[in-house]
Each structure stands twice: as structure tokens, then as C-alpha cells.
Amino acid sequence: MFDAETTALLRAVHDDVCETVSRHETSVRRHVASVILEAASKGETSVDGLKQVGRRALSEAPILRH
Structure with missing residues (x-):
């Protein structure tokens, strides 16, 4: 779907946007990734632009707490 360079860019944006989100908050991280993609x-x-979209998705994501 995307070339290697774009894929790396998308991963970097996702990692940056989700830097404060626990790796265990998979539903939130998945939501952000989906919106960025x-x-x-x-x-x-x-x-x-992608960071802005990702941050907006993060602010709207359902947060599940255990």
C-alpha cells in the first residue's frame, strides 16, 4: 500500500503522537494509527499534517482504564 519511506514516516508520526500513551493501551494506539493511515x-x-490528524484522534480516542 505505502512504500518503505512512507511507512517509516507513518510509524515515526504514530510514535511521536503516542509517546505518552502506554503500550498496553492498544485500543487507543490502534485508533490513532487507523486515523493516521x-x-x-x-x-x-x-x-x-499527519501529526495534527494523529493528535486530534488521540484527543477523541476512548481511554480504557483498568
């Missing part, structure tokens, strides 16, 4: 598939390719 959707934006990229629709043509958003700038780092700033």
Missing part, C-alpha cells in the same frame, strides 16, 4: 491514504503526506 486513513489521512495518508487520502493524500495527507506532510509530517505536520
